[in-house]
Structure formats: structure tokens, C-alpha cells
Amino acid sequence: MTFSLVARCAETGQFGIAISSSSPAVAARCAFARAGVGAVASQNVTDPRLGTSALDLMEAGRTAAEAIAALQAESDHMAYRQVLAIDATGSNAIHSGPNSLGIWTQAQGRDVASGGNLLANDGVPAAIVAGFETASGALGDRLIAAMRAGVAAGGEAGPVHSAGLLIVDREAWPYAELRCDWIDEGCPIEAIARAWEVYAPQADDYVTRALDPRAAPSYGVPGDE
Structure with a gap:
């Protein structure tokens, strides 16, 4: 009941994930x-x-494939799990357990991997990878594209109700973390897209506010002068 992608920007070194689900x-x-x-995306059940765990393994020097292999060997109930990982080089790996729900499949490309379950058809992850590879702009723009x-290719078999966009850059905290935790009508991916449209022009300034507030611009909110 989920489709997602993990990706790396080769120019900036940023990592990101976009995900949606019913x-x-x-x-x-x-x-x-x-x-x-x-x-990393950890989904399905x-x-x-x-x-x-996968991030800890990669931080300790494992590749994405080695981290996924370690999870397969050491974690319980992996037959029910779907895990996507991308490492610092852009190498990526996917585990899709045989007990993944409904139509499930996966696709990989350069600096990007996608997977999903309870899909409308088995072409959705490949469409997501192609959408990322052909898009331009910032990493967030490419994740949204x-x-x-994926939605245009059919998306999930039923309606999706939540979505999220997570990007990390150089700092320990997220560069952007945007979520739509539930929506009854409409598309949560479009809700996230709109949030990114508003947030993206200010993202670098929020980093500046953390590192050196003296250099940060004001955005005219009450008390922000």
C-alpha cells in the first residue's frame, strides 16, 4: 500500500526520499x-x-547492497518487508519480500531506486525511476516529478491518503521534511508538492538561521525583524 523512491543528487551530495501510501x-x-x-525506505508491513539499521550499517562503511544483505541475514520477518537503500556513492539496493502485498515490484537507476506494493500495475516503479532521471532542477523538484x-503510471491500486518528502544535505538535521499525514480528498503528493514550492526558496535560509542567525534574512512574520 505504498510507493516510494530513494535518491541521491550527484551534484550536491544531498539524499532524499519521497513516499506515498493509503x-x-x-x-x-x-x-x-x-x-x-x-x-532508506522501509515499507510494506x-x-x-x-x-x-541500514543507515547505521552504511555509516560504518557498508554499501547499500551489503547493508540490505545484512538485514536479510539478521532481521526477523524479512519476507514481509520491502526496503530500499541508497549509499554515499549513489549505489542502491532493494529487498522485496515474497509476502509483500498485492502487485509489488521494484526498479533501479543511476542514483535512484523505487519500489512499491499494492500497486495498480507492475510498471509504476519503473515510471518513477524514469521520472526522476528525466527531471531537472533541485533534488526536491526531481523527487516530486x-x-x-508514478501517479500517472497508475500509482497505488486504491486512493492514497498520506505522503512525505525528506531531504538531507550537510547538517545533522533534515534540509527539508514535509509531510501530509492524512487527506480525505485530493492527492497528498500534490499537497507535498505545494509545500515544497513554498519551502524550497527558504530552505537555505533556514540552515543559515541555525548556523549564523545574524546572517539570516527576515520573512516578515510577527517578531521576525
Whole structure:
């Protein structure tokens, strides 16, 4: 009941993940990224521990493929899990357990990997990868374009209700973390796209505010002078 992608920007070194699901608050349980290390999606019958474990393994020097192999060997109930990982070089790997739900499949490209379950058809992840690879602009723009390509290819078998976008850059905290935890009508991916449209022009300034507030611009909110 989820489709997603993990990706790396070869120019900036940023990592990102975009994800959507019919379940509520999908990004709260399934989206993981660490600056300088990589990004992971842990989905299907979700075990959030897999996300942090994969990042720990990659931070310790494992490739994405080695981290996925370690999870397969050491974690319980992997037949029910779908895990996507991308490492600092852009190398990526995917585990899709045989008990993944409904139509499930995966696709990989340069600096990007996509997977999904309970899909409308088995071409959705390939469309997401192609959407990312052909898009231009900032990493967030490419992540949104990829998810829109997945929706255009059929998306999930039923309506999706939540979505998230997570990007890390150089700092320990997220460069951007945007979520739509539940929407009854409309598309949560479009809600995230709109949030990114508003947030993107200010993203660098929020980093500046953290590192040196004296150099940060004002945005005219009350008390912000």
C-alpha cells in the first residue's frame, strides 16, 4: 500500500526520499535519511528499525547492497518487508519480500531506486525511476516529478491518503521534511508538492538561521525583524 523512491543528487551530495501510501502518516514510519550516508525506505508491513539499521550499517562503511544483505541475514520477518537503500556513492539496493502485498515490484537507476506494493500495475516503479532521471532542477523538484510520474503510471491500486518528502544535505538535521499525514480528498503528493514550492526558496535560509542567525534574512512574520 505504498510507493516510494530513494535518491541521491550527484551534484550536491544531498539524499532524499519521497513516499506515498493509503495508510496514514507513512513518512513518520517509513522515511529515513542521514547526511553524508544515504537514504532508506522501509515499507510494506513496516518495521521502522530497518531504516535506522541500514543507515547505521552504511555509516560504518557498508554499501547499500551489503547493508540490505545484512538485514536479510539478521532481521526477523524479512519476507514481509520491502526496503530500499541508497549509499554515499549513489549505489542502491532493494529487498522485496515474497509476502509483500498485492502487485509489488521494484526498479533501479543511476542514483535512484523505487519500489512499491499494492500497486495498480507492475510498471509504476519503473515510471518513477524514469521520472526522476528525466527531471531537472533541485533534488526536491526531481523527487516530486518522479512521484507524479508514478501517479500517472497508475500509482497505488486504491486512493492514497498520506505522503512525505525528506531531504538531507550537510547538517545533522533534515534540509527539508514535509509531510501530509492524512487527506480525505485530493492527492497528498500534490499537497507535498505545494509545500515544497513554498519551502524550497527558504530552505537555505533556514540552515543559515541555525548556523549564523545574524546572517539570516527576515520573512516578515510577527517578531521576525
